[in-house]
Amino acid sequence: MLTIRNIGKTYGSFTALKEMNVQFENGIYGLLAPNGAGKTTLINMLVTLIRPTSGEILYDGKSIHAMGERYRELIGYLPQHFGYYKHYSPRKYLRYIAALKGMKKSGVEKRIDEVLELVALSDVKDKKMRKFSGGMIQRVGIAQAILADPQILILDEPTAGLDPKERARFRHMLSDLARNRIVLISTHIVSDIESIANEIVMIRDQTLLYKGDIATICQSLQGHIFETTMSFDEFPSFRKDYLTLEEKQEQGRMIVRFYTEQPPKADWSSVVPELEDVFLVKYASESMKG
Numbered sequence: 001m002l003t004i005r006n007i008g009k010t011y012g013s014f015t016a017l018k019e020m021n022v023q024f025e026n027g028i029y030g031l032l033a034p035n036g037a038g039k040t041t042l043i044n045m046l047v048t049l050i051r052p053t054s055g056e057i058l059y060d061g062k063s064i065h066a067m068g069e070r071y072r073e074l075i076g077y078l079p080q081h082f083g084y085y086k087h088y089s090p091r092k093y094l095r096y097i098a099a100l101k102g103m104k105k106s107g108v109e110k111r112i113d114e115v116l117e118l119v120a121l122s123d124v125k126d127k128k129m130r131k132f133s134g135g136m137i138q139r140v141g142i143a144q145a146i147l148a149d150p151q152i153l154i155l156d157e158p159t160a161g162l163d164p165k166e167r168a169r170f171r172h173m174l175s176d177l178a179r180n181r182i183v184l185i186s187t188h189i190v191s192d193i194e195s196i197a198n199e200i201v202m203i204r205d206q207t208l209l210y211k212g213d214i215a216t217i218c219q220s221l222q223g224h225i226f227e228t229t230m231s232f233d234e235f236p237s238f239r240k241d242y243l244t245l246e247e248k249q250e251q252g253r254m255i256v257r258f259y260t261e262q263p264p265k266a267d268w269s270s271v272v273p274e275l276e277d278v279f280l281v282k283y284a285s286e287s288m289k290g
């Protein structure tokens, strides 16, 4: 179990995170927050690239800093921008990573074949990465992160730059990987984690806003999300008064999904809240919520 106990992080006089408490057990967690909310700061502390200014992080009750190398051996990490060698093939690159990680030589080749199979790159394992698509490179990144079969797998914005098909493939792959380990995926793209995360972790105002399952946080907006239709003329003033979540044009009218704390009106239909609604509502400024 990974425990974040009351950590804070300041950069000079700027507070990036404060009084943050979270516990992770095996499963997939989606770390969901807008850009700049502190996701990378949290991840950098979890992978020991930076130290918290206050508080501590424990793995099975032991300080990760005291554990040092023993802790780092448990981690697989895909940073937001990962460095690879264009003129290497995936296999050669993974051999290099295995050497860096100090993995035992016996079994490495078999393990490399296994992970390349898992990320569906077996047929190009000896091709230079120079001509690979963004999605293929990202899969090489995931392969290096899981190579040593880590207990804790941390992926920082792993779907940035992927097209929808590659995103779908990534989601399937991750469900297969998630057994018996902690998987933490940072993203600001709701659909990437909606279908695969067991729990989501949201950061707001430099601290933990929510940790729990998706159904529960969606439930918290029950009775506040509506859809209604209106003419184009009515729409600008409606938009000033309500937090709109989705706007569509259909047959010369606007169909608007929105959030409100007001009692329902006759021409509003209540709809089931989704994670996208939660994201938009929780990160909207208070003045917009109507």
Ligand SMILES: Nc1ncnc2c1ncn2[C@@H]1O[C@H](COP(=O)(O)OP(=O)(O)OP(=O)(O)O)[C@@H](O)[C@H]1O
Residues within 6 Å of the ligand: 011, 014, 016, 033, 034, 035, 036, 037, 038, 039, 040, 041, 042
């Ligand atoms: N080394 C640093 N020095 C000063 N401020 C920093 C530093 N690193 C991050 N910050 C600030 O801390 C805040 C949180 O940054 P962080 O990168 O953790 O956010 P994020 O949620 O990961 O966003 P993104 O997805 O854009 O990386 C931001 O306002 C950022 O400008």
